Structure formats: structure tokens, C-alpha cells
Amino acid sequence: METINPNILTRSDEELMQHVAERNTASFKALYKRYELAIFNLILKYTGDKSLAQDLLQETFTRIWFAAHSFNQEKGRFKTWLFTIALNITKSEMSKKQYSYFYQEISEKDFTEAGLEEMDEKMPDARMVNIEIRKHVRFALSRLEPFMREVIILRHYQQLKFSEIAQITNTPEGTLKSRFHRAILLLKEHLTGMDKSYATSK
Amino acid sequence: MQHPNKDRLIEFYYSEANDLEAKRVFKHLQSCNDCLEYLNTLDHITGQLDHFVNQTPSEDTFDLIMKDIEVVPLKNTYKKELFSVLPFIRIVIFILFVLAALHFCQGWLTILPLWEVIREYRIIQVLGSYGLVAVVFFIFGSFVTLSITPVLLMDSERLKNMIRQVCNYGETK
Numbered sequence: 148m149e150t151i152n153p154n155i156l157t158r159s160d161e162e163l164m165q166h167v168a169e170r171n172t173a174s175f176k177a178l179y180k181r182y183e184l185a186i187f188n189l190i191l192k193y194t195g196d197k198s199l200a201q202d203l204l205q206e207t208f209t210r211i212w213f214a215a216h217s218f219n220q221e222k223g224r225f226k227t228w229l230f231t232i233a234l235n236i237t238k239s240e241m242s243k244k245q246y247s248y249f250y251q252e253i254s255e256k257d258f259t260e261a262g263l264e265e266m267d268e269k270m271p272d273a274r275m276v277n278i279e280i281r282k283h284v285r286f287a288l289s290r291l292e293p294f295m296r297e298v299i300i301l302r303h304y305q306q307l308k309f310s311e312i313a314q315i316t317n318t319p320e321g322t323l324k325s326r327f328h329r330a331i332l333l334l335k336e337h338l339t340g341m342d343k344s345y346a347t348s349k
Numbered sequence: 350m351q352h353p354n355k356d357r358l359i360e361f362y363y364s365e366a367n368d369l370e371a372k373r374v375f376k377h378l379q380s381c382n383d384c385l386e387y388l389n390t391l392d393h394i395t396g397q398l399d400h401f402v403n404q405t406p407s408e409d410t411f412d413l414i415m416k417d418i419e420v421v422p423l424k425n426t427y428k429k430e431l432f433s434v435l436p437f438i439r440i441v442i443f444i445l446f447v448l449a450a451l452h453f454c455q456g457w458l459t460i461l462p463l464w465e466v467i468r469e470y471r472i473i474q475v476l477g478s479y480g481l482v483a484v485v486f487f488i489f490g491s492f493v494t495l496s497i498t499p500v501l502l503m504d505s506e507r508l509k510n511m512i513r514q515v516c517n518y519g520e521t522k
């Protein structure tokens with residue numbers, strides 16, 4: 148893989164976007180590297196489908212490239228713009244194929260592989276417990292309405308402020324907070340009983 | 350007891366409350382088990398969510414994107430070309446082409462019997478055969494341009510709409 152000039156890494160997103168608009172692929176790569184994890188995991192948590200997340204990550208950045216000239220710094224930060232595009236692409240794909248069902252049919256392999264390898268050798272029991280918890284969490288997330296899942300993902304996993312989420316989703320902050328509250332109550336409902344089951348297995 | 354509403358508690362939990370509000374909630378929590386319980390629930394549930402850890406996309410994703418956008422990877426385009434002769438060459442070729450076309454067409458025009466009739470008019474005498482062909486070219490060119498302009502405009506409108514839809518700040522569906 149090509150290395151990225153360290154000079155580029157210190158530039159702000161918006162500066163890099165200016166160069167991307169001038170068709171600078173080094174700046175484009177720097178932006179990609181900065182956000183690939185965030186966007187990939189945003190889509191993964193929204194859809195529950197790793198290969199779909201892979202495809203939509205690719206599509207998101209392809210669109211960023213082609214729409215670079217239309218990015219307007221005065222309208223908002225690059226990050227907000229990027230998340231808006233990623234979320235719009237994901238939502239439109241979900242509505243096209245009705246992925247709400249699909250979420251629950253993910254193979255276990257998808258969510259057992261990451262971060263569990265080292266645990267495997269030391270504590271095989273702990274690994275099993277972790278896999279169980281993950282399964283529950285994914286199931287609980289899949290049960291949420293997309294607009295609730297969205298706010299949980301953006302606030303909790305992506306650590307965005309409610310004001311930023313309001314911009315991305317074009318929804319008033321108050322509505323987002325009440326969605327968040329309802330989502331937490333539903334998650335609590337779906338995750339209840341899970342604690343006990345894995346406490347006894349420890 | 351006046352409880353802060355859930356929005357305030359959520360803001361407090363994520364450190365999004367302003368100082369005054371945070372102090373107020375903090376003070377309230379010293380004496381309210383219900384609100385404290387809510388925050389504990391929030392903490393517990395989000396703690397569970399953290400088990401769904403981040404994963405990494407495959408390493409060739411960026412190369413696939415580059416393939417999609419059909420550019421050579423890492424071609425540095427910082428240095429813009431300030432001067433290029435290519436546009437000038439194109440203009441010269443275009444002018445030569447037009448002159449050749451004019452010459453060819455006026456050759457045909459002057460051997461037509463029609464020419465003998467219209468050359469008597471004063472305006473044709475002023476224009477000459479080249480001038481007449483140039484005027485015909487101009488009218489024909491304008492006609493073609495005007496006919497295709499709406500099509501071109503329509504197409505760019507569609508393009509603009511597509512870009513707007515993808516890059517809106519959450520404004521359109």
C-alpha cells in the first residue's frame with residue numbers, strides 16, 4: 148500500500164476536501180483513512196450486514212469523490228456532510244431491499260471474529276460469554292425501529308452531539324432525545340434477562 | 350420534587366448540558382433515587398451496547414473505490430498545469446476546418462444555376478459567394494444550437510437534482 152505524506156495528515160477535513168475537489172487522490176485517501184472505520188461501523192450497526200456495509204462504504208466514498216465540488220464549508224462541517232451521505236445511502240438501500248428482516252439473519256461468523264482472538268487462547272469461557280452478549284446486543288439493536296437505531300448509533304457509537312445528529316438527520320434535537328429515551332427503554336426490555344444468564348455462566 | 354426531564358438527564362449523561370444545567374442536575378441527583386436509577390439504567394444499557402465492538406473493512410476497499418472513480422491511484426494533482434497549447438491547437442484546427450468547409454461550399458454554390466440569378470442582387474454582390482455561405486452557416490449553426498440547448502439544460506437539471514439529493518444536509522427524502 149502507498150504511504151500518505153505526513154503533511155497531508157495534519158490538514159483539516161475541509162482543507163483536504165478542497166484538494167479532493169481539484170481531483171487530488173492523496174487528499175482523498177487521507178480522508179478515507181480518517182473516516183473508513185467510522186463510516187463502516189455506522190453502516191454495519193445500522194444494517195447488521197458486513198458485506199453490505201463494505202459495499203456501501205465504497206459507494207459513500209465514490210459519491211464523495213464525484214460530489215466534492217458541491218461540498219460547501221459554510222453550510223456545515225465535512226464530517227456532518229459525510230455522515231449525511233453515508234446515512235442517506237444506507238437508508239435508501241435498506242428501503243430498496245427491506246433489510247429490516249435481513250438484520251436478524253446475519254451469520255454468527257460476522258460478529259464473533261473481531262477482537263476475540265486473543266481472548267480465545269486465555270479464556271475460552273469468557274469468549275463464549277462475549278459472543279452471547281454480542282448476539283443479544285445485535286438482536287436488541289435489530290428490534291429497534293430504524294429511526295431509533297439511527298440515534299443510538301450516532302450518539303452512542305459515533306459519539307456525535309445531538310446538535311450534530313439534528314443536522315445530519317434533519318430532525319429537531321428534542322425529537323432525537325425522546326427517540327433516544329424510547330430506544331433505551333426498548334433496549335432495556337430486549338436485554339433484560341441477558342445479564343442473569345451470563346452471570347450464571349461466568 | 351421537580352425532576353429534570355429525560356432530555357436533561359440524557360444531556361447530563363453525555364456531558365452535553367451547560368454548566369448551570371449540569372450543576373442543577375447533579376444537585377438533584379444527590380437526593381433523587383428515581384433520576385439516579387434512570388442514569389444507572391442508561392449507563393448499564395450503553396455499557397451492554399459497547400460489546401458490539403467496531404470491525405474493520407477489508408483492506409482493498411480503497412483500491413476498489415479508485416477503480417470506481419477510474420483514476421490512477423495517488424496521482425498527485427496539486428500542481429495544476431498553468432499553460433497548455435492544446436486548446437490553441439484545437440482552435441486553429443477548428444478555424445481551418447470552417448475555412449475549408451466555406452471554400453468547398455462556395456465552390457458548389459457558384460456552379461449552381463441559382464447563383465446566376467441571385468448574384469444580381471446588391472446584397473449578394475456585397476457579401477460575395479464566401480459571405481453568403483458564411484451567413485448560411487451562421488443561421489444553420491444558430492438553429493442547431495437553439496434546438497439542442499433545452500435538451501442540454503434539462504439534462505444538467507437532472508444531474509443537479511441527483512447531486513442535490515445525495516448531498517443535501519438531510520433536507521430531501
Ligand SMILES: [Zn+2]
Binds near residue numbers: 351377384
Ligand atoms: Zn428526580
